[in-house]
Amino acid sequence: MTTALTADVAIVGGGIIGLATAERLTAHGASVVLIDDTGATGGATSASGGLVRAFEPTGAHAAWAAEGCARYQRRGWHGTWPELREHGSLTLLDRDSLVRAGAALETAHAAGHETVVLDPGEIARTFPGLAVPEHLLGVLEPRAGWLPVTAVARAVLRDAGSTLRLLTARATALLTRPLSRIRGVRTTSGPVYADAVLLAAGAGSEPLAASVGVRLPMRTRAVGYCLFRCEDAASLANLPTVVDGTTGAWLRRWDTDGVVLAGVSSTRTGVPATVRRTVPAAEEQRVRSVVRHRCPQLSGARAVGGVAAYDALTPDGPAAVTSWPHPRGLVTAVGWNGGGFKLAPAVGRHAADELLKAVAR
Ligand SMILES: Cc1cc2nc3c(=O)[nH]c(=O)nc-3n(C[C@H](O)[C@H](O)[C@H](O)COP(=O)(O)OP(=O)(O)OC[C@H]3O[C@@H](n4cnc5c(N)ncnc54)[C@H](O)[C@@H]3O)c2cc1C
Numbered sequence: 001m002t003t004a005l006t007a008d009v010a011i012v013g014g015g016i017i018g019l020a021t022a023e024r025l026t027a028h029g030a031s032v033v034l035i036d037d038t039g040a041t042g043g044a045t046s047a048s049g050g051l052v053r054a055f056e057p058t059g060a061h062a063a064w065a066a067e068g069c070a071r072y073q074r075r076g077w078h079g080t081w082p083e084l085r086e087h088g089s090l091t092l093l094d095r096d097s098l099v100r101a102g103a104a105l106e107t108a109h110a111a112g113h114e115t116v117v118l119d120p121g122e123i124a125r126t127f128p129g130l131a132v133p134e135h136l137l138g139v140l141e142p143r144a145g146w147l148p149v150t151a152v153a154r155a156v157l158r159d160a161g162s163t164l165r166l167l168t169a170r171a172t173a174l175l176t177r178p179l180s181r182i183r184g185v186r187t188t189s190g191p192v193y194a195d196a197v198l199l200a201a202g203a204g205s206e207p208l209a210a211s212v213g214v215r216l217p218m219r220t221r222a223v224g225y226c227l228f229r230c231e232d233a234a235s236l237a238n239l240p241t242v243v244d245g246t247t248g249a250w251l252r253r254w255d256t257d258g259v260v261l262a263g264v265s266s267t268r269t270g271v272p273a274t275v276r277r278t279v280p281a282a283e284e285q286r287v288r289s290v291v292r293h294r295c296p297q298l299s300g301a302r303a304v305g306g307v308a309a310y311d312a313l314t315p316d317g318p319a320a321v322t323s324w325p326h327p328r329g330l331v332t333a334v335g336w337n338g339g340g341f342k343l344a345p346a347v348g349r350h351a352a353d354e355l356l357k358a359v360a361r
Helices: 016-027 062-073 095-100 102-110 120-126 149-163 202-210 281-291 340-360
Strands: 005-012 032-036 089-094 116-118 136-141 164-168 171-177 181-187 190-199 219-229 241-244 249-253 259-264 302-313 320-323 330-334
Touching (some): 005 202, 016 149, 062 340, 149 164, 171 202, 219 281
Parallel strands (some): 005 032, 005 190
Antiparallel strands (some): 181 190, 249 259, 320 330
């Protein structure tokens, strides 16, 4: 049997973006139904490495990265989220890229984040497990690091309280009323009527937007990581999170001593929207062959697991929160392309503001 639900806002997608938005909406007194076919956090969020930093050298969403990092440092809006593992975040760049990233660095400073530029000698002295060639520089953020993503998502859900209702169902189309105004979402468990709708369903947002004539091209991109167990755990004891803008490598300490999580960005798109807890041998080889140049211990380290997953990207441009004029009341928050976790508190705040405006109109 199907039943109709009613709320101020319906959200499709219970990943970190949908959850962070739902929490902000309920904090402002709005009722929310969150629709997700996996229950919640079954998509890219369930696989996320959880790296958080304020400095976003590409400049895309630099202000949201700084805001997101500050919110994670404060353990959310009520001090209830897990504590940020402040192992430090080191972003490696060549000298020209660092010059071009001046505005992004300024954005991080303006938001109160400490950053220190280190040369390769200083990096080697501070982090003996790392090897950085002469032509690179590192931007160290001592108070950045990583978070256990699923525990954060659970905490956000708890903060949202009982005015958030979870509906485990597949959204199949959006509903509109006359005069191009959103009416809600059709789902496999019945309709959800709402004055505003957020699509935060990654690539699953595209057909839903198309059902009301909104063009929102999306693609999946492969994102994954391997876990490596190192013989000499002591030399990795102070390893920071590392993001290497020159090779696409990224790594951090795992929860267990001597284990390192490491990935390398991939250009493979159109991959299935699935999360697998195993890594094919060829992918392990690809990751190892790159990350060993920054963390030499990983060349001989035993692979002990990992994740092969995906994130959604918008081929027409960067990720965005968009409030659509037609139908009125539709907001989309998509295209995070491997970097949405660190932005989520800021994206959720901004998307909630847009939805509250839509409800009030
Ligand atoms: C391996 C990996 C490592 C990463 N590491 C980092 C990192 O270190 N730092 C960082 O900042 N970011 C990282 N990211 C990126 C970050 O995790 C994602 O950008 C973020 O989780 C995206 O969240 P989301 O809410 O937009 O999407 P998702 O988490 O994918 O959530 C979308 C949800 O929508 C649901 N859905 C889709 N279609 C429908 C439908 N029709 N009906 C109902 N439900 C639907 C899906 O089931 C899913 O649960 C990583 C991603 C991966 C995969």
